[in-house]
Amino acid sequence: MSTLIELLESQLNVDVDSMDPNVAKRMPFTPHDMTSNQTVVNRQMQVPENRELFLSAVNEYGDKGWEAVLDRISALLCAANIDNIQGRVLLQTSPFHAYDTQKVVDHARRFATELERVGISKDRFCIKIPATGPAMNAGRILFKEGIRTLGTSLFSVAQAIASSQAGCLYISPYYNEFLAHANHKFWPKSDDPAIEHTMSHRMMQMLETYKRLYKKTGQEQPMIKVASFISVEEVMACGEMEMHSVTISAPVLADLCGMPAVPSPSTRIPGVPKVDMRNPYADARPTPARLARVSETDPLTANWDGTLPSTDIDYLADNGAELTKAIEADPTTKQRLYDALEAFKNEELISKAIIEKAIADLKG
Numbered sequence: 001m002s003t004l005i006e007l008l009e010s011q012l013n014v015d016v017d018s019m020d021p022n023v024a025k026r027m028p029f030t031p032h033d034m035t036s037n038q039t040v041v042n043r044q045m046q047v048p049e050n051r052e053l054f055l056s057a058v059n060e061y062g063d064k065g066w067e068a069v070l071d072r073i074s075a076l077l078c079a080a081n082i083d084n085i086q087g088r089v090l091l092q093t094s095p096f097h098a099y100d101t102q103k104v105v106d107h108a109r110r111f112a113t114e115l116e117r118v119g120i121s122k123d124r125f126c127i128k129i130p131a132t133g134p135a136m137n138a139g140r141i142l143f144k145e146g147i148r149t150l151g152t153s154l155f156s157v158a159q160a161i162a163s164s165q166a167g168c169l170y171i172s173p174y175y176n177e178f179l180a181h182a183n184h185k186f187w188p189k190s191d192d193p194a195i196e197h198t199m200s201h202r203m204m205q206m207l208e209t210y211k212r213l214y215k216k217t218g219q220e221q222p223m224i225k226v227a228s229f230i231s232v233e234e235v236m237a238c239g240e241m242e243m244h245s246v247t248i249s250a251p252v253l254a255d256l257c258g259m260p261a262v263p264s265p266s267t268r269i270p271g272v273p274k275v276d277m278r279n280p281y282a283d284a285r286p287t288p289a290r291l292a293r294v295s296e297t298d299p300l301t302a303n304w305d306g307t308l309p310s311t312d313i314d315y316l317a318d319n320g321a322e323l324t325k326a327i328e329a330d331p332t333t334k335q336r337l338y339d340a341l342e343a344f345k346n347e348e349l350i351s352k353a354i355i356e357k358a359i360a361d362l363k364g
């Protein structure tokens with residue numbers, strides 16, 4: 001074992017948060033999943049190497065409108081990388097549909113059709129849906145159709161419980177809020193994020209809640225795929241926290257691939273070998289002693305009284321009314337979810353403008 005990325009892969013599943021095939025190919029092992037979002041698709045469809053792919057989608061689907069073209073491009077970008085990963089490709093439904101169950105279902109079905117058209121079957125893809133009340137209801141419908149989902153833009157235990165009730169395969173808590181990437185004033189930078197990062201507390205609460213739910217019901221729970229990293233220390237902390245997977249952007253991956261796996265204060269080595277991902281909750285271990293108290297506090301809730309959301313609440317009933325209520329009552333989640341959706345909307349609008357121009361050029 002020579003680098004931090006290899007050490008990490010022994011503790012959890014490493015994924016790429018990039019559609020660039022070179023990112024996956026540069027890794028010293030085959031990454032598990034490939035995640036994406038509106039930013040990632042927008043960036044990747046514009047690189048010169050994908051000009052032909054882009055124009056072929058415009059030619060073929062231009063008459064159906066920009067959304068159909070974007071879905072087609074997204075599927076083609078997945079097809080271009082499927083052989084470089086061992087798990088699933090993930091596409092995210094439009095942020096504009098976040099509060100409309102039927103629109104999320106329809107978009108996920110369109111993605112499924114496009115992915116199957118390029119030869120990617122249901123066991124090789126997963127659809128990202130935002131963890132809102134209406135979108136989680138879509139998750140439940142899609143689950144019955146064999147389309148697996150990931151609850152994303154997720155910042156709270158209530159959203160995590162709702163994702164379990166929806167039958168999500170994964171959830172993606174964002175370690176850092178969206179704004180922190182561009183403005184480090186929003187980044188709780190730390191050399192020991194597992195203990196000190198403000199989001200670690202909620203992530204440990206999510207994992208412990210799922211472990212309890214598994215014990216109580218015997219039903220598999222969503223696996224936790226942590227996203228939105230800024231530092232190497234945050235990624236390595238997930239190994240110690242026994243998260244199931246991490247999806248890492250190209251720059252942070254490059255750092256991890258270049259760092260030797262030697263103990264240092266900011267990378268708490270060794271962690272523990274990964275659980276059996278075929279049955280992760282049956283194989284779950286107790287919380288490591290050093291982190292035993294992390295879930296007992298929540299710095300993101302002012303004057304938290306120590307009570308976790310009840311797993312007996314039906315968060316999906318009545319169009320997700322209880323989840324909507326829980327998000328409203330939690331200013332951190334409300335703000336971060338809003339910021340993430342707005343950022344993704346912005347990116348989608350950029351893609352829309354580019355595609356519409358290409359359609360007009362073609363007709364012109």
Ligand SMILES: O=C(CO)[C@@H](O)[C@H](O)[C@H](O)[C@H](O)COP(=O)(O)O
Nearest residue numbers: 035036037039152172227228247249
């Ligand atoms: O949620 C997942 C994976 O499930 C991620 O793709 C997640 O969207 C991203 O890590 C964050 O949104 C940060 O994205 P970016 O600004 O680095 O493109």
